[in-house]
Amino acid sequence: MGDTATRRSSAAALTAVFLLWSAPGSPDPVSRPASSPTGVPKTCTATLCAVNAGARTVDVITGIGHALRIVRFQTGEACLIKVGGAVAAMGDLKIGVIVRIHYRSTAGQELAESIETLSPKGQGG
Amino acid sequence: MMGRGGAFRISAAGLVLLLAAACARSAKPGDPLRGLTAEQRDRFERGREVFGRVFTPETGLGPLFNSNACAECHEDPVPGGPGDEVELHVAAFDPRGATCDPLIERGGPVIQQMVTPALRSVLGIDSEPVPSAATARAMRTTPDVLGFGLLDAVSDEAILAHADADDSDGDGISGRPNRFFDGRLGRFGRKALVPTLREFNEGAFTIEQGVTNPAVPTEETVGGNPLPEGVDPVPEPEIGQEAIDRADAFVRFLAPPAPKTFTRSAKRGRAVFSRIGCADCHVPRLRTGHHTVKALRNKEVAAYTDLLLHDMGPELADICLGLATPSEFRTEPLMGLRLSNHFLHDGSAGSIDDAIRRHGGEATASRDRFNGLTDRDRRALLEFLLSL
Numbered sequence: 411m412g413d414t415a416t417r418r419s420s421a422a423a424l425t426a427v428f429l430l431w432s433a434p435g436s437p438d439p440v441s442r443p444a445s446s447p448t449g450v451p452k453t454c455t456a457t458l459c460a461v462n463a464g465a466r467t468v469d470v471i472t473g474i475g476h477a478l479r480i481v482r483f484q485t486g487e488a489c490l491i492k493v494g495g496a497v498a499a500m501g502d503l504k505i506g507v508i509v510r511i512h513y514r515s516t517a518g519q520e521l522a523e524s525i526e527t528l529s530p531k532g533q534g535g
Numbered sequence: 536m537m538g539r540g541g542a543f544r545i546s547a548a549g550l551v552l553l554l555a556a557a558c559a560r561s562a563k564p565g566d567p568l569r570g571l572t573a574e575q576r577d578r579f580e581r582g583r584e585v586f587g588r589v590f591t592p593e594t595g596l597g598p599l600f601n602s603n604a605c606a607e608c609h610e611d612p613v614p615g616g617p618g619d620e621v622e623l624h625v626a627a628f629d630p631r632g633a634t635c636d637p638l639i640e641r642g643g644p645v646i647q648q649m650v651t652p653a654l655r656s657v658l659g660i661d662s663e664p665v666p667s668a669a670t671a672r673a674m675r676t677t678p679d680v681l682g683f684g685l686l687d688a689v690s691d692e693a694i695l696a697h698a699d700a701d702d703s704d705g706d707g708i709s710g711r712p713n714r715f716f717d718g719r720l721g722r723f724g725r726k727a728l729v730p731t732l733r734e735f736n737e738g739a740f741t742i743e744q745g746v747t748n749p750a751v752p753t754e755e756t757v758g759g760n761p762l763p764e765g766v767d768p769v770p771e772p773e774i775g776q777e778a779i780d781r782a783d784a785f786v787r788f789l790a791p792p793a794p795k796t797f798t799r800s801a802k803r804g805r806a807v808f809s810r811i812g813c814a815d816c817h818v819p820r821l822r823t824g825h826h827t828v829k830a831l832r833n834k835e836v837a838a839y840t841d842l843l844l845h846d847m848g849p850e851l852a853d854i855c856l857g858l859a860t861p862s863e864f865r866t867e868p869l870m871g872l873r874l875s876n877h878f879l880h881d882g883s884a885g886s887i888d889d890a891i892r893r894h895g896g897e898a899t900a901s902r903d904r905f906n907g908l909t910d911r912d913r914r915a916l917l918e919f920l921l922s923l
Contacts, residue, residue, distance in 0.1 A: 457716040459636075471639065471716045475729050475738020476624075477751045478639045478716075506634065508718045528718060 483522040492526040561793030565613030570830035582785025595773030597745035598654035599647035608677040618677035625669035626854040635855035641666035642758040653766040664758040673853035674881035682791025685836040687732035688823035697841040710843030722842045725880045726856040727865035791870040795922040804919025811904035816866045839869035848895020872923040
C-alpha cells in the first residue's frame with residue numbers, strides 16, 4: 411500500500427465527517443445515525459488498509475454502495491488490540507483483515523478504544 | 536352421465552377462468568410489483584418523482600457528477616430501465632498478492648465525468664482526473680434495475696447455496712461471493728460489491744449526482760483532494776431522509792418485466808439454454824426469503840443470475856473491486872434483457888450473439904457449445920433470450 415504516513419495525510423481531513431455505525435450483529439447500516447454526539451461510543455466494522463505504529467493510527471476502507479471512504483482512527487496507549495482473539499500489538503495488525511473498532515468521536519478525530527480482527531478477509535462460500 | 540346443464544356449467548366456469556387469467560396482465564417495464572398495499576403504491580409513485588428529479592448546482596448537483604438525475608441514465612423505455620450512458624471506474628490490482636486498491640484517496644473507484652461550472656471555473660477541469668496509479672479502467676453501462684427489490688430480498692443462504700469457490704463438483708464453474716469491506720456478502724454492481732439495494736441507492740446519489748444524503752453526507756473528492764471553498768453551495772446533506780426513502784421505495788418496488796410469451800422456438804431455446812450450461816451461472820430462478828413487504832416475501836424471481844462472481848477470462852478483464860479480481864464479474868441478471876441494445880458490462884457487445892461469443896474463463900465450455908449449435912438451436916436460444 412505504499413508509504414502509509416504520507417499517502418494517508420490527506421485522508422485525515424476527510425475522515426472526521428464520515429462515520430459508519432455498525433452495532434454488532436446488526437449488519438444493516440441504514441439504521442445508524444449519520445452523526446453522533448461527541449463521546450458517544452460507536453462501532454465501525456471495515457477492512458484495514460493502513461497501520462502507522464509511529465503515529466498510532468489505523469485506516470480502514472468503508473462506505474455506502476460504491477461511495478467508498480477511508481476513515482482514520484487514532485489509537486491511544488489504552489487501546490485494546492486483539493488479533494484472533496488474543497491481545498496483540500499494533501504491529502500485529504495486517505492489511506486486508508476485517509476489524510471491528512469501538513471508538514468515540516472527540517475533537518474532530520476518531521479515537522479507537524479497541525480494535526479486534528474478525529476474520530481473515532472474507533473468502534468465497 | 537353429465538346432462539347438458541352440467542356440461543354448460545363446466546364450460547362457463549372454464550371461460551370465466553380463462554377471462555380471469557387474461558385480465559391478470561403481465562407486468563410491463565416500469566410497473567410496480569403486484570400485491571403492494573395502497574400505502575406502498577403511494578410510496579412507489581412518490582419515489583418515481585424523486586427518481587426523475589433533475590438536480591442543479593443550486594439543489595445539490597455535483598460539484599462532480601455523472602448525471603443530473605437517476606432517470607437520466609436509467610431511462611429506456613421507462614424510469615428504471617437501462618440506458619446508453621457509460622461511466623468510468625478505476626482500481627489498482629497487485630497480482631503478486633491479489634490485492635485490490637480502489638484508489639479512494641485518488642478519487643476512485645468511480646471517476647465522475649462532469650463538473651459544475653463553479654468547479655470548472657476554479658480548477659479548470661471538465662471531469663475528475665483519472666489517477667495515474669490505476670492499473671485498469673473499467674467502463675460500466677447503465678443496467679436496468681427492474682426487479683432489483685426482489686434480488687435484494689434473496690437471502691445470503693440462497694446465494695451461497697450456488698457457490699462452489701473451489702469447483703469441488705468439478706464442473707468448471709466456481710462461483711464465489713464478493714464481500715463488502717465489513718465482510719457482508721455483496722450482490723449489487725458488476726462486481727457484486729454492494730450488499731443491499733438501499734446502500735446501492737444511497738451511494739449512487741452521491742457518486743453519480745454529487746447529491747449528499749444522510750447515509751453519505753460527504754462529497755466526493757477531486758482526485759483525492761478536498762473540494763475548493765465555495766464550489767458546493769448547498770449544505771450537507773443535500774437531500775433528506777424522506778427523499779432517499781422514497782427513491783429507494785420506487786426502485787425496490789419496481790417489478791421485473793414479465794417475459795414475452797414464449798413461442799415454440801423460444802421454448803426450444805430455453806431448453807438449449809440449460810443444455811449447454813448457461814443456466815449454471817445464469818440460474819433461472821431465485822427465491823426470496825422472509826420480508827416485511829408481502830410483495831417481496833417468499834417470491835420466485837426469474838432473474839437468470841446466481842449473483843456470484845465468475846472468472847470470465849482475460850479478454851473481458853478490467854478492474855478489481857473488493858475480492859473480485861479483474862477477470863471476475865457477477866453473473867448479469869438477464870431479466871429485462873430485451874430492453875437493452877448493448878451488452879456485457881461495458882456495452883462493447885452490440886448483440887447478444889456477440890456477448891455470448893466473448894464469454895471466456897469459466898464460461899468457455901458453454902461458449903464453445905454455443906458456437907457448435909445448429910443454426911436452428913442458436914436462433915432458438917437467441918429468441919428465448921430476447922423474450923426475457
